[in-house]
Structure formats: C-alpha cells, structure tokens
Amino acid sequence: MDAAERLFAEHGFNGTSLRQLATEAEVNLAAANYHFNSKEALYLEVIRRRIRPINQVRLDGLRQAVEQAGDAPPPLANVIDLMIRPFFEAHRDPQSGGRHIVQLLARSMTEPLPFTNKLLSDEFHSTLTRFSQVIRRHAPQLTPEEYLWRLSFVVGALQHTLGTLHQMGDLTRGICRSDDYEGTLARFVRFAVGVFTAPAD
Amino acid sequence: MDAAERLFAEHGFNGTSLRQLATEAEVNLAAANYHFNSKEALYLEVIRRRIRPINQVRLDGLRQAVEQAGDAPPPLANVIDLMIRPFFEAHRDPQSGGRHIVQLLARSMTEPLPFTNKLLSDEFHSTLTRFSQVIRRHAPQLTPEEYLWRLSFVVGALQHTLGTLHQMGDLTRGICRSDDYEGTLARFVRFAVGVFTAPAD
DNA sequence: GTCTATAGGGGGATAGAC
DNA sequence: GTCTATCCCCCTATAGAC
Numbered sequence: 001m002d003a004a005e006r007l008f009a010e011h012g013f014n015g016t017s018l019r020q021l022a023t024e025a026e027v028n029l030a031a032a033n034y035h036f037n038s039k040e041a042l043y044l045e046v047i048r049r050r051i052r053p054i055n056q057v058r059l060d061g062l063r064q065a066v067e068q069a070g071d072a073p074p075p076l077a078n079v080i081d082l083m084i085r086p087f088f089e090a091h092r093d094p095q096s097g098g099r100h101i102v103q104l105l106a107r108s109m110t111e112p113l114p115f116t117n118k119l120l121s122d123e124f125h126s127t128l129t130r131f132s133q134v135i136r137r138h139a140p141q142l143t144p145e146e147y148l149w150r151l152s153f154v155v156g157a158l159q160h161t162l163g164t165l166h167q168m169g170d171l172t173r174g175i176c177r178s179d180d181y182e183g184t185l186a187r188f189v190r191f192a193v194g195v196f197t198a199p200a201d
Numbered sequence: 202m203d204a205a206e207r208l209f210a211e212h213g214f215n216g217t218s219l220r221q222l223a224t225e226a227e228v229n230l231a232a233a234n235y236h237f238n239s240k241e242a243l244y245l246e247v248i249r250r251r252i253r254p255i256n257q258v259r260l261d262g263l264r265q266a267v268e269q270a271g272d273a274p275p276p277l278a279n280v281i282d283l284m285i286r287p288f289f290e291a292h293r294d295p296q297s298g299g300r301h302i303v304q305l306l307a308r309s310m311t312e313p314l315p316f317t318n319k320l321l322s323d324e325f326h327s328t329l330t331r332f333s334q335v336i337r338r339h340a341p342q343l344t345p346e347e348y349l350w351r352l353s354f355v356v357g358a359l360q361h362t363l364g365t366l367h368q369m370g371d372l373t374r375g376i377c378r379s380d381d382y383e384g385t386l387a388r389f390v391r392f393a394v395g396v397f398t399a400p401a402d
Numbered sequence: 403g404t405c406t407a408t409a410g411g412g413g414g415a416t417a418g419a420c
Numbered sequence: 421g422t423c424t425a426t427c428c429c430c431c432t433a434t435a436g437a438c
Contacts, residue, residue: 019412405438408434410432419425420422
C-alpha cells in the first residue's frame with residue numbers, strides 16, 4: 001500500500017503498472033492481485049485509507065468549533081485552518097502518507113478517472129458542504145454564485161499548493177520553503193479569509 | 202492533431218493510445234507515426250501548437266499596455282486581464298482548441314511527465330516572469346516570499362478554474378454558468394487583484 | 403507518403419500446484 | 421494465502437510493399 005501510494009502519486013494510475021508496484025513492495029504480483037482483486041480496487045483503497053481519517057479530523061474539528069462558539073459562527077480564520085490543516089499535517093508525517101498521499105489526492109481531483117468520481121464526491125463533497133455552511137455566514141455579502149466561484153478559486157489554490165508544495169523550494173530557488181508548514185498554512189489562511197471577506201463588488 | 206488534443210485532454214498521455222487516436226482521426230496508424238516520429242513528439246507538438254500563439258498574445262498585450270502607460274505601471278486589473286483572457290478566448294473558440302486545449306494545458310501543469318518539463322518551463326516561465334515584474338510594482342508591500350506564495354495561489358486557482366470550467370454548470374447545479382466567459386473572467390480578475398493588493402499582514 | 407503486417411515488449415488478470 | 425507460469429490483450433514502433 002505504501003509503495004502503491006508513492007507510485008500512483010508520482011506516475012498516476014495509467015503510468016503505474018502492477019508489476020512495478022509488486023517489485024517495489026517486494027511482494028508477489030499474483031498475491032497482490034489476490035488481495036486487491038483489481039488495479040482499480042487497489043487505487044481506490046489507497047485513497048480511501050487516507051481520506052477517511054483526514055476528513056474525520058476535519059469534520060470533528062469543525063463540529064467542536066461550532067459548539068464552542070455557541071450562536072455565533074467560529075472565526076473564519078479558525079474555520080479555514082480546520083479545513084486545511086489536516087492536509088499539511090499529513091504532508092509532514094510520513095506515517096500518514098506524507099507528501100505522496102497529498103500529491104495523490106491533489107492529482108485525483110485534477111485527473112478525471114471514471115471510477116474515482118463516486119469515492120471523491122462521497123468523501124469530499126459532503127465535507128465541503130459542511131464547511132461551506134459555516135463559511136457562508138462570514139460572507140453574507142456574496143450571492144450564491146459569487147460564493148461558489150470564490151470557493152472554486154480557493155479549492156484550486158489549495159490543490160495546487162498541496163500538489164507542488166514539495167517543489168516550492170526548488171521552483172523559487174529557495175525563496176519559498178517547502179518545509180515551513182506553519183508559515184505556509186498561515187499564509188493560506190490569510191489568503192482564503194481575504195478572498196471570502198472581500199466586497200461583493 | 203484535433204483528435205489528439207481532445208483525447209489527450211480527456212484521458213491524459215498514458216490513458217490515450219495512438220490506436221484510439223488514429224481511429225478517431227480516421228488516419229492510418231503508421232502514417233501518423235511517420236509524421237510525428239513518436240507519441241511523445243506528438244504530445245509536445247499538440248501543446249506547442251496552441252501555447253505559442255496564446256503566450257504571444259499575452260506578451261504582446263502586456264508590452265503594449267506597458268508602453269501606453271508610460272512611466273507608471275498599467276492598472277493591475279488590466280494586467281491580470283491580459284494575463285488570463287487568452288485562455289478564456291481559447292476556451293470559447295473551438296478553432297483555437299476550445300475547452301480541450303485549455304484542459305490539456307491545465308492538466309500538463311499538474312501531471313508531471315518527464316518530457317514536458319522543458320517545454321512548459323520554456324514557454325510559461327518566461328511569460329510568468331514578465332507579468333510578475335509588472336504585478337510586483339502594484340504589490341510593493343509584499344516580500345518576495347509572500348509575493349511568490351500568492352502568485353502560486355493565483356496560478357493554482359487559474360489552473361483549476363480553466364480545467365473545470367466546462368463542468369461548473371453541472372457541479373453547481375446551474376448556479377455557476379460554464380458559458381459566461383466575461384463574467385467568470387471579471388470575477389477572476391477581481392479575485393486576483395484582491396489577492397495581490399491585500400495587506401502584507 | 404501511405405498502406406499492411408508484424409516485431410517485440412508490456413499490460414492486467416488467472417489457473418493450478420503447493 | 422502464496423507462488424510460477426501463462427493467457428490474451430493492447431501497446432509503440434518499424435519493415436517493406438506499393
């Protein structure tokens with residue numbers, strides 16, 4: 001599974017063969033097929049294994065913040081932080097998948113594979129909806145349409161940031177640091193807060 | 202080439218075979234290989250054919266705006282508009298590649314294929330540098346690091362927006378319209394201007 | 403330049419022994 | 421459950437006739 005995570009993240013679904021994978025993991029090809037039934041099922045399982053706990057943490061954090069805040073919505077910066085922090089934590093921690101799972105999630109959002117649609121919308125759409133309900137309370141000036149466009153901009157920025165985080169050091173000749181998780185997180189939170197609180201026009 | 206553009210955009214490089222492609226285009230497989238030498242070369246050619254004119258328009262527009270503005274930098278909203286409008290124009294016009302080339306470009310930024318690196322950095326990096334020089338004059342409050350992070354956020358938002366534009370109607374149950382090019386463009390410009398002009402902290 | 407035919411190498415999945 | 425061996429498919433690329 002760890003090997004699959006890495007190879008799928010680096011080369012994509014179609015760019016990775018079960019043979020490479022079995023070699024890398026030092027397991028037998030037939031055994032792998034026996035356990036996972038098919039390449040598609042393995043791919044889905046690799047994603048599922050990580051996405052579930054991450055979204056659980058996100059939703060629990062949000063629920064807790066909403067309860068603590070009583071009638072008012074929790075501060076927007078907190079909400080954004082709760083929404084994105086688990087991805088950065090996963091990126092930092094190899095035991096949670098490290099950069100590979102984050103890259104793979106970012107990739108699976110961009111790369112439209114027919115069999116991932118259901119999993120991704122089941123796992124992400126409901127989470128995004130919950131967060132949207134809270135964020136919306138901080139952005140009453142926006143029409144639903146304008147809100148959804150801005151949400152799409154923020155999601156795109158997040159996906160791109162997570163997918164390229166490990167290269168930012170090289171891409172900027174050291175100006176941006178790939179290992180400054182708290183700094184990047186804080187920058188992103190300020191960015192997203194700014195986007196949602198900007199005037200409707 | 203048109204068939205290749207569509208298939209590569211929808212299924213990626215590894216997900217598209219020269220056979221599908223030859224069938225779709227109603228040409229002979231061997232003939233296609235004769236003209237393009239290899240699948241990689243074809244892929245690069247498909248991208249190159251569109252990226253060159255698009256970046257030419259972007260750079261010409263910028264140059265002209267800079268000349269007209271004299272000593273002052275051209276207004277930030279204009280600069281952003283010049284930077285992104287050509288992509289929306291291409292999306293609208295099937296003769297310029299339509300949504301397929303835009304999807305393919307968005308995809309090629311996410312999907313790291315070893316042989317596209319040189320082309321993409323040659324074509325995009327220099328363009329991005331020119332625009333950055335002008336945008337930077339409107340964002341003197343930002344450190345180089347903060348500027349590059351925000352640029353990365355905006356690029357990610359653009360890439361995601363372009364890649365999913367054709368689905369926005371469905372994804373939002375009709376609230377956002379995929380065919381409202383001027384509206385989306387205007388929203389994105391306001392978004393990006395807001396990001397670059399927001400306080401440093 | 404364009405075709406048919408095929409070389410030569412993977413690919414995913416499975417049968418059947420252990 | 422785990423292995424070896426193999427089926428059968430599709431792939432890219434090319435040779436060689438026209």
